[in-house]
Amino acid sequence: MSKADSNDHSEKKEFVEETRSLHFIEQIIEEDNRTGKFGHKVHTRFPPEPNGYLHIGHAKSICLNSGMAQQYNGLFNLRFDDTNPTKEETEYVESIKEDVKWLGADWEDRLYFASDYFEKMYEYAVQLIRKGKAYVCDLTPDQIRETRGTPVIPGTPSPWRNRSVEENLELFARMRNGEFPEGSKTLRAKIDMASPNFNMRDPIMYRIVHADHHRTGTQWKIYPMYDWAHGLEDSIEGITHSICTLEFEHHRPLYDWFLNELDVYHPQQIEFARLNLTYTVMSKRKLLELVKGGLVNGWDDPRMPTICGLRRRGYTSTSIRNFCRKIGVAKFNSTIDITVLENCIREDLNKIAQRRMGVLRPLKVVIDNYPEGQKEWLDAINNPENEAEGIRKVPFSKVLYIEQDDFMEDAPKKYFRLSPGREVRLRYAYYVTCKNCIKDADGNIIEVHCDYDPDTKGGCSSDGRKVQGTIHWVSAEDALNAEIRLYDRLFSVENPDDPQNPLDYKEYLNPNSLEIISDAKIEPDLLNANLLNRYQFERIGYFTLDKDSTPEKLVFNRTASLRDSWSKVAQKSK
Numbered sequence: 001m002s003k004a005d006s007n008d009h010s011e012k013k014e015f016v017e018e019t020r021s022l023h024f025i026e027q028i029i030e031e032d033n034r035t036g037k038f039g040h041k042v043h044t045r046f047p048p049e050p051n052g053y054l055h056i057g058h059a060k061s062i063c064l065n066s067g068m069a070q071q072y073n074g075l076f077n078l079r080f081d082d083t084n085p086t087k088e089e090t091e092y093v094e095s096i097k098e099d100v101k102w103l104g105a106d107w108e109d110r111l112y113f114a115s116d117y118f119e120k121m122y123e124y125a126v127q128l129i130r131k132g133k134a135y136v137c138d139l140t141p142d143q144i145r146e147t148r149g150t151p152v153i154p155g156t157p158s159p160w161r162n163r164s165v166e167e168n169l170e171l172f173a174r175m176r177n178g179e180f181p182e183g184s185k186t187l188r189a190k191i192d193m194a195s196p197n198f199n200m201r202d203p204i205m206y207r208i209v210h211a212d213h214h215r216t217g218t219q220w221k222i223y224p225m226y227d228w229a230h231g232l233e234d235s236i237e238g239i240t241h242s243i244c245t246l247e248f249e250h251h252r253p254l255y256d257w258f259l260n261e262l263d264v265y266h267p268q269q270i271e272f273a274r275l276n277l278t279y280t281v282m283s284k285r286k287l288l289e290l291v292k293g294g295l296v297n298g299w300d301d302p303r304m305p306t307i308c309g310l311r312r313r314g315y316t317s318t319s320i321r322n323f324c325r326k327i328g329v330a331k332f333n334s335t336i337d338i339t340v341l342e343n344c345i346r347e348d349l350n351k352i353a354q355r356r357m358g359v360l361r362p363l364k365v366v367i368d369n370y371p372e373g374q375k376e377w378l379d380a381i382n383n384p385e386n387e388a389e390g391i392r393k394v395p396f397s398k399v400l401y402i403e404q405d406d407f408m409e410d411a412p413k414k415y416f417r418l419s420p421g422r423e424v425r426l427r428y429a430y431y432v433t434c435k436n437c438i439k440d441a442d443g444n445i446i447e448v449h450c451d452y453d454p455d456t457k458g459g460c461s462s463d464g465r466k467v468q469g470t471i472h473w474v475s476a477e478d479a480l481n482a483e484i485r486l487y488d489r490l491f492s493v494e495n496p497d498d499p500q501n502p503l504d505y506k507e508y509l510n511p512n513s514l515e516i517i518s519d520a521k522i523e524p525d526l527l528n529a530n531l532l533n534r535y536q537f538e539r540i541g542y543f544t545l546d547k548d549s550t551p552e553k554l555v556f557n558r559t560a561s562l563r564d565s566w567s568k569v570a571q572k573s574k
Ligand code: ATP
Pocket: 046, 047, 048, 049, 050, 051, 056, 057, 058, 060, 061, 243, 244, 245, 273, 274, 275, 276, 282, 283, 284, 285
């Protein structure tokens, strides 16, 4: 079936076990392979415009395009669609390469730039002019728009539509030479001003732009429009299935028209539904606005739906690929609930994240009957989902920290944590019974006192006595200080982008999307954490070291909360 993930056994197994039917793009490819339409070849591409960072929607397209190539023993290209010099930057090119690679899509040696084809595209345009199928038009962009007509009224032909081939050739060459100001002329395809499809009403092929291009510099004074350029790029690269999002469905007749008129190799354009996610925006323009406006801390802010933001937050590429597989490929637009994505990362991290103990809001606990100055190194399981990951040692001593909300002075009956007179298990350590607590002048609890039972080492009693609760802790003198960043959804409404909303999308930013805890206490082993490790802080959630960390100050991002924190831990440790 697939050569995908051949070095990853768990994924491969999942793939084989899957019994889903083929999605519509697989059906098209299989039919084309059956008939030999493309010589039994599959060749796809991901064609980003380098005008921003990639987001989770792009991941869907990357997984689909590279996935189809892999699945059908084909090839996959990464091609920068860099036809708009004013918005594009090298910074974006580099980040896009990094993200595509990280997602596991392999373009091998096929990294291309549309700008490399500018000369060839120019020659093709000259061919169309010679055929009488393209003309230089002197209308301004506004005039062109005004003469486009309406769905029921045909457009008005441009007064320049019937220029001679010679005049068109000469003017087009002079446009290229930079002899005309921006907006004064365009090259238009001569198709049908009465077509019910607006895209066919003499669309613009080239516009004049006097701007530096990130790769070709000042060489070009005219730049191709998307519809003209894209099909040519696909054709030049020998793409078989040109997969794009649904908005381009009405552009397909134009895609086909250009390639037919030029009589060149002709790929098949196929449209699929773009990914929309709740509680987020996905347009690059809006994401750029959030970054430029300082409303988030850069493109890789862990709250952003960008690939680099998700990576920094602690998402794995496996989880994103699984997400893309799970949501499938369809021909109608829909919005996916963000919990689907969150569950994918939990599922992966539950398998791979090592467990550690960390206390976000520390409360001091003194074990009165534990010998002063004694320290024990207790065994703690690294990952109950994977025995091979072994154990580590955790220091235990007389003074500990627990979570503030794991103690309650007047606790209800069903509160299975610490409270005067109640016994709980300290994870991997001992049973302790709470004796009392100490308060400051304002009545805040500042210290809890307990006795431990030396016969319960490792968290099991020898007399078969059971406790209802297990809580996590760290040894006060051994704990590391850490800053913990807790993230919530970036927007507080499901669809911040909804055109029906009365307010601008920025008004729906969630004011509580970032909470910083500056004085958390975490177990000393986390000094070894690096940016690639993922951890589950027991009972709290999944965490990843942040790039802002220094040896003096560790910073962790919460990747995701635990769905079920409490009962599971209690059961497993029995
Ligand atoms: P814009 O055109 O507004 O700059 P874009 O998101 O379309 O933004 P591109 O760089 O053109 O950006 O996108 C590259 C590829 O990713 C295109 O083939 C596009 O169809 C696909 N893509 C973009 N957004 C999504 C999405 N939300 N879901 C699936 N595919 C997407």
